[in-house]
Amino acid sequence: MSTSVEPELTGAAEASEPVPAPPPATPAQVLRRGLIGSLLAAFVITLVLEASTLGIFYPRWFKDQVFDGGALWIDTLVVWVLIGFLWALIGRLWWTIGVVLALAVVVGAATLVKIRVREEPLYPSDLDFVREPDFLMSMVSPIFLVVAVGIVVAIVVAAVRIGRRQATRYPRLSIRRLPRQQALALAGARVALGVVTALLLVQATQFNQPGNVWRGLYELRGDHWRPWSQKTNYRSNGFVGGFLYNMPVEAMATPAGYDAARMAALADEYETVAARINRTRTGSLADTNVVIVLSESFTDPTRLDGFDLDEDPIPRTRALMQTTTSGSMLAQMYGGGTANMEFETLTGQSLALFRPQMISPYQMLVPEHADYPSAVGWFKSHGHDAVAVHPYRVGMYKREQVYERFGFDDFIHDTTMHDHDMIGDGDYISDASAFGEVLDQIDEHDRPLMVNLVTMQNHIPVNGAYDDPIGVSGLDGSERERVGQYARGLAHTDEALADFLAALQDSDEKTVVLFYGDHLPGIYGSGTKNDNAGLGLYETPFFLWSNQPGTNQPRQAPITSPVFFLPMLYEFANAPIPPYFALLQRVHESIPALQQGRMLDTSGSVVDPGDLSPDAEELIDAMRLVQYDFSIGQRHVLARMWPGATS
Structure with missing residues (x-):
């Protein structure tokens, strides 16, 4: 009997021996693992955003984004920077990933709805509609909203649970519990990460400013922007690239030759044109x-x-x-x-x-x-x-x-x-x-x-x-x-x-x-x-x-x-009519319809701007000068071309 029990006791004794705990991760290890893990998460989140434009399901998408322009990788980099900023702020990697992924799902769902309804993706200016939640909710079915909210909640909850399960590999380092030297190193790393990523994100909001770092990266292989079709623009340059491309910018570039003398000459010309027209009115x-x-x-x-x-x-x-x-x-x-x-x-x-x-x-x-x-x-x-x-x-x-x-x-x-x-x-x-x-x-x-x-x-x-x-x-x-x-x-x-x-x-x-x-x-x-x-x-x-x-x-x-x-x-x-209407009337006689990226001639056919006649091109240049003057220019000739237009 004793022989039969002994192995059992021996086994029990062996089982009760404590398994040595793995050594705690150092701040350097946590940072290295976190950077790699967050980069992988950024790639997945980027794919979610790309899928929202539906471009990812077309062969052309791979050519444009993965090979020709490399926008997929730059999009991933931008998302990675955002994750890094929030990680430095929150201090919990998986919570951060959950928040960013949930945000991507919301943005992606909104883009899917907008493309279905209006054939265009989400723009930065659409954030203004957050003030009109009733209108936004009227655009989608209640079931869609419930499912979307459920997915967002599930993502955040899953991120928290995964973070707890991965606590050994991705532990949350507490500055108060670390030795002084490591605590200072960790605090410095978080501050440095937060400052660097914040500066990069500020650069992203200034995407259309001359010399912008992010725009320079997107244009390393040339200018691939397609503003005449924003849906195509997002698909070709990445969701993030397309979104940043539509960041606020000055309404017009200063037209060549814009000054008080040039505008006065235009006013003289169209005052004469208007007077000629008005003689028969x-x-x-x-x-x-x-x-x-x-x-x-x-x-x-x-x-x-x-x-x-x-x-x-x-x-x-x-x-x-x-x-x-x-x-x-x-x-x-x-x-x-x-x-x-x-x-x-x-x-x-x-x-x-x-x-x-x-x-x-x-x-x-x-x-x-x-x-x-x-x-x-x-x-x-x-x-x-x-x-x-x-x-x-x-x-x-x-x-x-x-x-x-x-x-x-x-x-x-x-x-x-x-x-x-x-x-x-x-x-x-x-x-x-x-x-x-x-x-x-x-x-x-x-x-x-x-x-x-x-x-x-x-x-x-x-x-x-x-x-x-x-x-x-x-x-x-x-x-x-x-x-x-x-x-x-x-x-x-x-x-x-x-x-x-x-x-x-x-x-x-x-x-x-x-x-x-x-x-x-x-x-x-x-x-x-x-x-x-x-x-x-x-x-x-x-x-x-x-x-x-x-x-x-x-x-x-x-x-x-x-x-x-x-x-x-x-x-x-x-x-x-005032001189301004005389200018518009003359443009209309040559180019009866024009919209962003599209001009029609008098036969209703689309015409390339490069194929305009010299007279039509001159009229468009005059219209551009006056529009600049009225909108963001000095309004040199507003009182002459359109008197009383501001009250």
Whole structure:
């Protein structure tokens, strides 16, 4: 018995002997392991961001990012620097990795949604929308939000748990528990890491400044930026590279030859041109209400290939357009760009002439000035009261600040309108209520009005808005539902617009209306987009209308940009124009449409800027000089070219 027990006791004795603990890691070992581990984490996080643009799933992505430009590796380096900064700040590597990964997931999810809706990635300026959480949440389904929040929480929790499990290999060194010399070394290392990474991150925010370190790295193998398509830009230069490329920058480079003498010569030239034009102009807008209507997502879906609607959603508008000046507007982008189209209309300044990083002048340019030249000041200087109407929140695109800089007397919005009616289960105030507000404002003012209305009824999402969507053939599933719902919304706008114009026609007050859609809604699937390659997804209807006899004459205008709407309005009314409008009118005669990275000639064909005629090139140079002078220049000739444009 004793022989049988002895091994057992012996084994027990051996099992009870303590296993020697591994020696504690030194600060140098912790730092070395942490740097390697954080670099691997940075690579994984970078891949998450790259995947959000969907470019990683195309063979071209590997060529552009891994081989040609090496953007993937530089993106990883930027993320690694961010991890290093937070690690120095927090002192816990796995917590830091969890926070950065969770942030990448949030940014990546937002990018996926934005690309689906607007065909463009996330920009630094989009951070302004954090102030409008209700609007952001309306863009995605509640299920998506719940899943996204769940993933973020899971990532942070997992990071904490992994950190505890890896405490032996990646221990958290406590300065208070280390010997004095090691404690000082650790404190010094954290401070040094924090300072170096902070300086590098500050450099990243100044990406577009001359001599920037990060931009220099991205351009080691040449300039690969593709600003004409930001989605392609992000895919070719990395998500981080594309994001940094769109960091704030001065709106325009100083044009060659810009000085007081050159601008005075331009003013002399176009004062003469305007005088020549005005000799034959016998009309006037001094006693006329001017109503500018930007109709959210108003388009003609029957012009698109790939599907058919059971009924025409805009028959009244289509018939009206045959009786007056009308045509197609070239939208800046698919699925978005409302504020930019409004900016071009009111200022006559083209985004095509700004730097490509000037994504949103409403957010990045106008609020930086005490005042800004616009049609608002111009009309006010000619006896009009100026009222802005937008049936939504005042914070969107900083409109409250922008409208104040433009000089509007009143800003009527969702909480100050007379009526707030919605149709069906729609999320936005109806166009009928918006048009009714304009009629109320006209009735309440003794002086003629300049009204800028930006509607909201047809803003996405449109799912489930109406009980009677228009039937769609040629599409399936959710796309068919979206298009049918959207088309029904257009039908409601069509009816409301006809009633609005009928009320103006019966009014004793003279009124002229400029109506245009700002962009196509982001509701179409990839098949429909492919079927309408080219300009098909960038054309929206516009028309000019007056309630005065003889003014409305059938005229099909060439495809145009909103930057030319003001001179077109004055030509329509046969009214005299300032020299600035004379310049825009001459540009329009040669280049009727221009947007960032795209110009159209009089036949509607895309033309390369290098192929412009000498006269057209000279006109663009003149327009660039004046735009610079008005926007960020010295305003040498504002009082001569557009008197009264600032109020």
